[in-house]
Amino acid sequence: MRAQAIVVGAGPAGAATAILLAERGLDVLVLDRARFPRPKLCGEYLSPEAVRVLDRLGVLKAVDGASPVELRGMTITAPDGTVLIGHYRAMGQWRPYRGSALALPRLALDAVLADRLRALGVDFREQVRVTDVVREADRVVGVETVDASGAARTLRAPLVIAADGRASVIAQRLGCRRPHRLRRMALGTYVSGLDDCRNMGEIFIDPPDYAILNPVGPDRVNLSLVVPLADAAPWSARLETFFMARARQLPHLARRLERARRQTAVQAMGPLAYRVAPPREGGVLLVGDAAGFYDPFTGEGIYTALRGAELAADVAAGALEGGDTSAAALAAYERRRRATFGDKALLVRALQAVIRRRRLANLTAHLLARRPDVLDLLLGIIGDFVPPRALLRAAEAKESR
Ligand SMILES: Cc1cc2nc3c(=O)[nH]c(=O)nc-3n(C[C@H](O)[C@H](O)[C@H](O)COP(=O)(O)OP(=O)(O)OC[C@H]3O[C@@H](n4cnc5c(N)ncnc54)[C@H](O)[C@@H]3O)c2cc1C
Numbered sequence: 001m002r003a004q005a006i007v008v009g010a011g012p013a014g015a016a017t018a019i020l021l022a023e024r025g026l027d028v029l030v031l032d033r034a035r036f037p038r039p040k041l042c043g044e045y046l047s048p049e050a051v052r053v054l055d056r057l058g059v060l061k062a063v064d065g066a067s068p069v070e071l072r073g074m075t076i077t078a079p080d081g082t083v084l085i086g087h088y089r090a091m092g093q094w095r096p097y098r099g100s101a102l103a104l105p106r107l108a109l110d111a112v113l114a115d116r117l118r119a120l121g122v123d124f125r126e127q128v129r130v131t132d133v134v135r136e137a138d139r140v141v142g143v144e145t146v147d148a149s150g151a152a153r154t155l156r157a158p159l160v161i162a163a164d165g166r167a168s169v170i171a172q173r174l175g176c177r178r179p180h181r182l183r184r185m186a187l188g189t190y191v192s193g194l195d196d197c198r199n200m201g202e203i204f205i206d207p208p209d210y211a212i213l214n215p216v217g218p219d220r221v222n223l224s225l226v227v228p229l230a231d232a233a234p235w236s237a238r239l240e241t242f243f244m245a246r247a248r249q250l251p252h253l254a255r256r257l258e259r260a261r262r263q264t265a266v267q268a269m270g271p272l273a274y275r276v277a278p279p280r281e282g283g284v285l286l287v288g289d290a291a292g293f294y295d296p297f298t299g300e301g302i303y304t305a306l307r308g309a310e311l312a313a314d315v316a317a318g319a320l321e322g323g324d325t326s327a328a329a330l331a332a333y334e335r336r337r338r339a340t341f342g343d344k345a346l347l348v349r350a351l352q353a354v355i356r357r358r359r360l361a362n363l364t365a366h367l368l369a370r371r372p373d374v375l376d377l378l379l380g381i382i383g384d385f386v387p388p389r390a391l392l393r394a395a396e397a398k399e400s401r
Helices: 012-023 048-056 060-065 106-119 169-173 229-235 239-249 251-256 301-321 327-355 358-370 372-382 389-400
Strands: 005-008 028-032 069-071 073-077 083-087 101-103 123-126 128-136 139-147 152-156 159-162 177-179 184-192 200-206 209-217 220-228 267-269 274-276 284-286
Touching: 005 012, 005 139, 012 028, 012 106, 012 159, 012 301, 028 128, 048 060, 048 101, 048 301, 060 106, 069 209, 073 372, 083 358, 083 372, 101 209, 106 123, 128 152, 128 169, 139 159, 159 169, 159 301, 169 284, 184 229, 184 239, 200 251, 209 239, 220 229, 220 239, 229 239, 239 251, 284 301, 284 327, 301 327, 327 358, 358 372, 372 389
Parallel strands: 005 028, 005 159, 028 123, 073 200, 159 284
Antiparallel strands: 069 101, 073 083, 128 139, 139 152, 177 274, 184 220, 184 267, 200 209, 209 220
């Protein structure tokens, strides 16, 4: 039977969109070039609100079965060594779903989502690579694919959901992808031997770099280091050497890593940021990293993928059920994305301006050290369960006092 929607990519964005469409009784075909479980360079932090969406997808029990680490908050070390400790907690009417964030290896998270696809009977084909979109007039009507044996096929459907990640072939073929002037690279590995790294994420800010430690299991900590791309590029053949030397240059991180042992090879990715314009064509929606990515500092990538999937599935289901997947019928998706993610995107950019400047980062840390309530509010926003406007309201309330 011909699918009503082809979902390209079975990462968090694609798997979640397909699960939600399948639950509404729609025929979905999911294609991924990889064979699962597959590796993905990631800090492996799941914001408290991402946990809510995982519950809605019916996978939270399976996620719990994979023994995620519950993160109660974040410890942030400023360039001058000022330490801030923020917690996820109820803030007025807003509360973290289940009280904490989670840290879970992507191998486990993505496998849980793929299992849910299979359990729902979704036609999920691994090792099928999408090479191009098929267009007719002003619409996308399918995709060109190549399978593991090298066989090429054209697959058609009224709707194509591009969830093919940061190198999205679909976004590129539609001419939507643009470079970003923030040019950074991430390097990541797992380390062991860290004392007392159990239920808090740790961030070390040291412009122009920052590093994040996330405990993902017993004596296993995900370490990400983000640096200017220009500094790392000359070392592309010797990333391990660069990584070790650079981590030693961040004094507070270096102290924290004194007894740490590296468990895996260093993985690298960059440039991290890129922009994606919404497609003008009908018959297509971009979800997750395929729709753009900025920086992993505030850790909303998986949440954005999952929440974006909720928005996409709502609009897609309405369009498919109404028999109209034209650009006009799908336009609500982009409006809802802007309404949902726009304010946080502004805050994230403001935070980036702070963490790129040593004096400003120290000054901000001193202010937050005196206002633990504002720090927790900020953590709630970063954790996606407090709306960014709450910060403005807190500032207005202070001024009127
Ligand atoms: C260094 C780093 C650290 C990060 N840390 C965090 C963090 O701690 N927390 C967080 O929330 N986010 C983090 N992120 C962001 C997060 O990893 C992404 O936002 C998230 O993976 C997006 O999910 P996705 O489903 O859109 O894409 P992906 O997870 O990349 O999935 C895309 C899928 O598409 C498939 N695919 C690609 N091309 C094709 C093709 N042509 N044909 C068929 N299939 C294809 C791939 O095989 C893959 O399975 C981090 C990102 C980076 C770079």
